[in-house]
Amino acid sequence: MTEFRRGYGAAPWHLVLLLGCFAVTGWVALRLSAEPAAGRMLLWFVGAVIAHDLLLFPFYALVDRALRAALGGPGRRSALNHVRVPALASGLLLLVYLPGILGLGGATYTAATGLTPQPLLVRWLLASAAFFAVSAALYALRLRRGTPRPQRRRTSGRAARRPPAET
Amino acid sequence: MPADPPSAEPPAAYPARLWRTLERHRPPGADASADAWRSPVRGPWLTSVFGVVLLATLPLVIITGFLDWIAYGPRLGQAFPSDVGWLHPPVFDWPTRPAWLFRLTQGLHVTLGIVLVPVVVAKLWSVVPKLFDWPPARSVAQVLERLSLLLLVGGILFETATGLLNIQYAYLFGFDFYTAHWYGAWVFTAALVAHVLIKLPRTISTLRGPRLMRTTTEETVPEPADPDGLVARRPGPATMSRRGVLALTGGGALLLAALTVGQSLDGVLRRTALLLPRGRQHDDGPNGFPVNRTAAAAGIRPADTGTQWRLTVRAGSRTVEVDRDGLLAMAQHTADLPIACVEGWSTTQTWTGVRLRDLAALVDAPGNAVARVESLERGGLFRQARLQVNQVRHPDSLLALRVNGVDLSADHGYPARVIVPALPGVHCTKWVRDITFEEQPDD
Numbered sequence: 001m002t003e004f005r006r007g008y009g010a011a012p013w014h015l016v017l018l019l020g021c022f023a024v025t026g027w028v029a030l031r032l033s034a035e036p037a038a039g040r041m042l043l044w045f046v047g048a049v050i051a052h053d054l055l056l057f058p059f060y061a062l063v064d065r066a067l068r069a070a071l072g073g074p075g076r077r078s079a080l081n082h083v084r085v086p087a088l089a090s091g092l093l094l095l096v097y098l099p100g101i102l103g104l105g106g107a108t109y110t111a112a113t114g115l116t117p118q119p120l121l122v123r124w125l126l127a128s129a130a131f132f133a134v135s136a137a138l139y140a141l142r143l144r145r146g147t148p149r150p151q152r153r154r155t156s157g158r159a160a161r162r163p164p165a166e167t
Numbered sequence: 168m169p170a171d172p173p174s175a176e177p178p179a180a181y182p183a184r185l186w187r188t189l190e191r192h193r194p195p196g197a198d199a200s201a202d203a204w205r206s207p208v209r210g211p212w213l214t215s216v217f218g219v220v221l222l223a224t225l226p227l228v229i230i231t232g233f234l235d236w237i238a239y240g241p242r243l244g245q246a247f248p249s250d251v252g253w254l255h256p257p258v259f260d261w262p263t264r265p266a267w268l269f270r271l272t273q274g275l276h277v278t279l280g281i282v283l284v285p286v287v288v289a290k291l292w293s294v295v296p297k298l299f300d301w302p303p304a305r306s307v308a309q310v311l312e313r314l315s316l317l318l319l320v321g322g323i324l325f326e327t328a329t330g331l332l333n334i335q336y337a338y339l340f341g342f343d344f345y346t347a348h349w350y351g352a353w354v355f356t357a358a359l360v361a362h363v364l365i366k367l368p369r370t371i372s373t374l375r376g377p378r379l380m381r382t383t384t385e386e387t388v389p390e391p392a393d394p395d396g397l398v399a400r401r402p403g404p405a406t407m408s409r410r411g412v413l414a415l416t417g418g419g420a421l422l423l424a425a426l427t428v429g430q431s432l433d434g435v436l437r438r439t440a441l442l443l444p445r446g447r448q449h450d451d452g453p454n455g456f457p458v459n460r461t462a463a464a465a466g467i468r469p470a471d472t473g474t475q476w477r478l479t480v481r482a483g484s485r486t487v488e489v490d491r492d493g494l495l496a497m498a499q500h501t502a503d504l505p506i507a508c509v510e511g512w513s514t515t516q517t518w519t520g521v522r523l524r525d526l527a528a529l530v531d532a533p534g535n536a537v538a539r540v541e542s543l544e545r546g547g548l549f550r551q552a553r554l555q556v557n558q559v560r561h562p563d564s565l566l567a568l569r570v571n572g573v574d575l576s577a578d579h580g581y582p583a584r585v586i587v588p589a590l591p592g593v594h595c596t597k598w599v600r601d602i603t604f605e606e607q608p609d610d
Contacts, residue, residue: 009180009306017361018311024254024357025318028350031252037342044340045351048324049317057295068406080406085415092419093426096284097442099337105444109336111464113444113457114578117336120442127441 060091082139086131093124180306189302197301204296207402208409210390214397215373216413217290222363224283229356231276235509236349237261238269238591243537243553245594247345254353263561266588270507273591274431277511280330281427285419287323289412293397300396312365315358322355334510335444369395384408430512437514445512453571454579456506456514459592462577465544467598469577472543476582478566482532482604489529491582494568497521502563508592518586520567523559523602532604534560540585541601552594556607558587566599 005011032038064084071080099105103119110116179186233256239246241258262268304310326348333344340347379390387405389398407415429440433456440446449455477488489497500522507513527536538559544550558564564587567575575581580597587595 007181009308010312014308014365015311017364018315021315021318021357021361022311025354027252027254028353032346032350035342035346037347040340040342041347041350044328044342044347045321045325045354048328049321052291052320052324053295053298057292078406081411084407085418088415089419089422092285092422093442096281096331096423097335097426099332099335099339100442100444104339105336108338109444111461112336112459113447114449114461115444115447117444118447123441 063087077143079139082135083132086128086135089131090124090128093127097124180308186302186305190305193301197299200299201296201301202401204399205401205403206399207387207389207405208407208412209293209296210398211369211373211393211395212376212379212390213409213412214290214293215370217286217293217416218366218370219374220286221283221290224279224286225359228276228279228283229352229359231272231279232348232352234272235269235276235591238272238589240553240555240594243555245553247548248343248349251349260555260557261589263557263564263588263590266563267505267507268589269591270431270505270513270589273507273509274511274513277330277334278424278427278431280327282420282424284327284423285416287327289416291320296397296399297395315361318354319358319362322351322358325351326355334512379409380413381410382408384411427511433514443512445510453573454576456516456579457512458578459508460547460549460597462581462598465542465547465550465598467543467577472577472582472598476600478583478599479601480526480530480604481602482527482530482536485530487529491568494521494566494583498525499568500562500565502565502586502588504563504565504586504588506586506592506595513592517571518565518567519569519572520565520583520586522562523554523564523566523585523587524562526566526602527559527604530604533606535607536604537607539601539603539605540596540599541603542596543598543600549593549596552585552596554585554587554590554594558590559604561588563588566602 001012008015032041035041067080067083067087071083072078094101097120100117100120101124102121103117105117236246237256237258238261240261241249241255242260304313329340329344329348329351332339333348338344377390384405384407387408389402392398392400425439426441427443429437430443430445432439437448438446445457448457474490477490478494480487480489498521499519501517501519503515503517505513505515523538527538535556536559537556538554539551540554541551542549554564565585566583567580567586568583569575570579575584580599583599584597585595585599
C-alpha cells in the first residue's frame with residue numbers, strides 16, 4: 001500500500017475515484033460520438049475553459065492592476081474599491097445578460113416570445129451609471145467625514161498569523 | 168518552485184526521472200508568473216469558503232436539472248434527450264400536486280444557476296495560480312487530478328454558458344441544447360463528486376483553523392504557505408479584507424437574484440427582470456402574459472381555428488367530434504394554475520374549460536388511460552404530448568377554452584389548449600385538434 005502510494009502519488013481510493021469520473025466522461029463521449037454536432041460541443045467545452053482562464057481572467061486581472069497603479073494603494077482615502085465594486089457589478093451583468101443586452105436572438109426570440117428582440121444596452125448602461133454614481137457618492141461622503149473607520153477587534157488579525165492547524 | 172519547502176514533498180513518484188526533468192526544465196516566464204500573484208487574501212481559507220458555498224448550492228441545481236428531465240416524462244418517451252442508455256436518474260411519474268411543483272424546481276434550477284455565477288467566478292479566481300504552476304504535476308495522481316479539473320471547470324462553464332444562452336434565445340452554439348446540457352451535466356457531476364471527495368478533508372481542516380472572517384483590511388495578512396501553493400509568494404498590501412471579498416461576491420449574487428427572480432413572479436414585479444426576455448410583458452390585458460411559441464411561429468392559420476374547427480376525442484374504436492360551442496356547453500371548470508417553462512419563467516393565470524376526465528368519459532375511456540394530445544401545429548418537437556394517468560385524472564386538468572374570463576388569444580392556443588397542474592409548459596399543448604385516450608405503453 002505504501003509502495004503504491006509513493007509510486008502513484010496518492011492513496012488507491014484517489015485513483016478509483018478519478019477512474020470513475022473518467023469512465024462517466026468516456027461513456028458520454030461514446031454516446032455523443034454519433035452526434036453530428038459532437039465536435040462543436042467539444043469545442044464549446046474546451047473553449048469555455050480557454051475563454052475563462054486565458055481571456056477573461058487575464059483581462060480583469062490586468063484592468064485591476066492598472067486600476068491599482070492609477071489609484072494607489074489600500075489607504076483609507078483610496079478610491080480603488082469605489083471603482084472596483086461598480087465595475088465588477090457592471091461587468092457581471094454584461095457577462096450574464098450579454099445576449100439580451102446586445103439584442104441577440106433574432107427570429108428564435110420572436111417565435112418564442114411574440115416580441116422583437118430589443119437591445120437592452122441602454123438599461124445596462126443606466127444600471128452601470130447608477131452603480132458608479134452610488135459608489136462615488138459614498139466615496140464623497142467618506143472623504144467629507146474624513147474620520148477613520150471605527151477600530152475593530154484586533155484578536156482575529158493576530159489569529160491569521162498563527163501557524164495552521166495540523167492537516 | 169512550489170510555495171512550500173521541497174522537503175515537505177514525499178519521495179518522487181513513478182516515473183521519478185520524468186517529474187525531476189519537468190521540474191528542472193522551467194519554461195521561460197515560469198518564475199515571473201509564480202511571483203506575479205499579489206493578492207494577500209488568496210489562500211486555502213477563501214477557497215474553502217467558496218467551496219463550501221458551492222457544495223451547499225450546486226447539488227440543488229443538479230438535482231432540479233435532473234428533475235426537469237423526469238418532469239418531461241421519460242416513461243412516455245418524451246424526455247430530451249430520449250435515448251440516454253442506462254445512466255439516468257430514477258424515473259417516476261411526475262406528480263400533479265402541488266400545482267407549483269415544476270414552477271419551483273425549474274425556477275430554482277435556472278435562478279440558482281444564474282445566482283451562482285459570481286461564486287463560481289470567485290472560486291476560479293481563488294485557485295487560478297494553480298493553472299500556471301510549474302511543474303504542472305509531480306506524480307501520475309496529480310496528472311489525473313488535473314485532467315479531472317479540466318472536466319470540472321469545463322463542465323460548470325459549459326453548463327452555465329449553454330443555459331444562459333438558452334434562456335435568452337441566443338442559440339449561438341449551433342448544437343441541440345437538450346443533448347448538450349444533459350451530457351454536460353453528467354461530465355460535470357462526475358468531476359464534482361471526485362473533486363469534493365478529494366478536497367473535503369482539506370476544506371474542513373482549513374475552516375477549523377484560524378477564523379479569518381473578522382479581520383479588517385488593515386489586519387489582513389496572507390495565510391502561511393500552503394501545500395497547494397495558493398498563497399502568494401510575494402504578496403502585495405491588502406486592498407480588501409477576506410470578508411470584503413465574500414461580501415462583494417455575495418453582493419453580485421444578490422444583484423443577479425434581484426434581476427432574475429422577476430421572471431418567476433407576476434404583476435409589476437415581473438418587470439424587475441430588467442435584462443431578461445421574460446421581464447417584458449405584451450400588455451396588461453387578460454392575454455398579456457408571456458407566450459412560449461407564437462401562433463405564427465407554429466404555422467397556425469386563422470382558417471384552421473375558425474368555425475369549422477372540431478376537436479376529435481378517441482378511445483379504442485369510439486370517436487367523438489365536438490366543436491367549440493359544444494365544448495362550451497359542457498360542464499366548465501375554472502382553476503388558477505401556473506404555467507412554467509423549462510427556461511425558468513412562470514406565471515399563474517385563471518383558466519376555464521372542460522376537465523380532461525370529462526372528455527375521457529365522453530368516449531368511455533378506462534380510468535387508467537393515458538392521453539395523447541395533438542396540436543394543429545405541423546412541425547416541431549412539441550406538436551404533440553402524452554399525459555400520464557394522474558395528469559388526465561386531476562380535477563384541475565383542463566382543456567382550457569378561456570383564460571382570465573376571456574377567450575384564449577391565438578398565441579395562447581385558441582381555440583383550445585391543455586393546462587395541467589405541475590406539467591412543464593411545453594407539454595400544455597396549444598391549438599389542440601385531437602385527444603386520444605389509450606392504455607399506458609409498457610415501460
